[in-house]
Amino acid sequence: MLTAFAVLLGITALLAYLNERYLHFPTTVGVTLAGALASVVIFLLSALGLPHLRDWAAGLLETLDFTEFVLNGILSVLLFAGALGLDARQLLRQRASILTLAFFSTLISTFLIGLAAYGVFALVGLSVPLMWALLFGALISPTDPVAVLDLLKRAQVPKKIETLIAGESLFNDGVGVVVFLVLAGVAGIGEHVHGEVTALSVLGLFAREALGGLLFGGALGLLGSYLMRRIESHAVEVLITLALVIGGYVAAAALGISGPLAMVLAGLVISAVKHEVFTPATREHVEGFWETTDQVLNILLFTFIGLDVLLTETNGAQILASVLLIAVALGVRWLSVALPMVFLREREGYSKYTVRLLTWGGLRGGIAISLALSLPDSPWRHYVVTVTYAIVLFTIAVQGLTILPLVRRASAATEALEQAGR
Template structure:
């Protein structure tokens, strides 16, 4: 089987699943595609067990795909740029304190809680996995993916403050989580090979100051790079009134963020977020650019939807290549309550601290906890773990958590969002009368 054949199968499968979901299931796209992908995965599993040549060749070809490279050097920056471009930048700026607190404090707490809990859990199963690898699992499972939830929040007409908070927290949560994963992966590599620096001299020095400096380089460097390139792109967009040229400028901006960030060893995801927010916010202040912005934002909204559909369909094929065991499935099931507990604590503590200066709408805490879905980013990070027993175990555990998150949480969070919307309308009604 050629890569072209696999691509044709993947695109056709994606189209079929999207059609069935839109025509019959009518679920949020990512949830419908995930459920359909699960069914397809089970069918392929059965065909492989029956030693059907076509299925066996497809699985071998999928195993050769660098899923993590596909996501991090291609899809992720585009997704985050599109998400940032669609965020109400002034509203996000007004919530900058809570958003930054959740992105930094909540992510750090989640990594520590999941990593520590996983270290204890694996010890009960007599699995000798170093603490740094358990923290690595905490880093890969902490980024949230609210794409399906945001659609439900808009339909349920929840307060814009909640919608902005969830969107902003996720954008920066993803970037911070990826940076934290890179830092921990470098520390793990250093601890394995010995010495004071990572491979190629780009990893952190094994000290608090070294790790903090490496994190600052990745995070702050990515934000600064995105701001600089985003401003240059805005200067070009301001002088244009041509849809094709505007699209090409924004496409080149995302590609430049990714390529330059890789060369400078800074965070490409955070660069894409900063560039998207800057381009969007500056256009808000230029009335003559609003019509142009509507045109290329429509393009980026469509791109966002298509990439997510394709990503979840690819995920369905990727999981076929993962080697499962009863123990790894059990550990994955046990990881679900651990991840939910860590999410609850990591959201509750910042809210308790910030409540003294910021007002949070009812249902904010519940929507952030239950709406904190895990998605393809977590799976891509799991594929990035160095080859070995840790990688095989984390892949299965991550997939179990992601499937539960998207299917169970994703299917039930809509009712919670509807309650939040109804509560908001009930509170607004007396004020109107």
């Protein structure tokens, strides 16, 4: 395990350096593309007479286990750090928009993509059961907060737009994981639905996971704030937040509630009172620790995504399904955002570019891949994993590299609306 992690860390540092020194892409985009390119080079070298190279590289990646690395490893840290860096009071002012998009858009997207995927797989000759297609819809619908937040920091968008996009991505991530677990239980491949599956049991599970996670996260945030208000040592304050995140995530899993939602709310609660809890000096240290940790793990995760292409084998039918479902995912993302925005745009004062920005900025990342890889062995698992990788790489490479011009137009339109409102 240590050897595998050391190799991953060394490759990540090298790719990040090359991107920063020569390419100047957004870091998440640059290291993902470089990692994917490295995987292709290993494939070619294996075909040209070094067959053991691919086996060695694949063995290292399998040792780390992507799903464990993300879902049961760094996800808690990334979500807490992302929430801590947000302006919680601004998010509270935009709560109607953020929660509507996080809950309703994710649910709409899950079922529309699931139904479309069922038809696309059948069209290309890959028979996939409806419940597995819906599981695919659940894991691919949430936007990845890690990828989105990295781009927002570089783009310097207005606070209102940044809060909307970042807040939605943080919450829809937790909602998407809950929906995935519920559907897995209904499909009989999860451990979260026990006994006879009824509409009431499914609703109860969703409420327990989502509401339980939010309440638990709020309690963690209040506990951390209470403890840190009474001390001034930045080292101890960092230790308290770290214990809340790691220990809280493990406790949430043991209680059967949503760890991702708990971490988001814990981070937001501490963010809301950080001006009162921390002195200026300790706040600089605590925020600096979490920001640096977030950036390092962020780069590490996206290198892993690029390199993990090495483990994905495909054929013509899966490639065709991937191309079709990339288009489906984009179309459904637009629809699932546009429908709620009909009711939210004028009331909340969003410009006409907001829907386009939310659609094209809807990057997918490590969470989607982790959920896909967590599926049990079956005749259909490989189809879902391959298509998930294709959509993730498309959103990071194509959408990630072309989003900034749209961000600038949306920012200008939003600022014009705000000035007109004054």
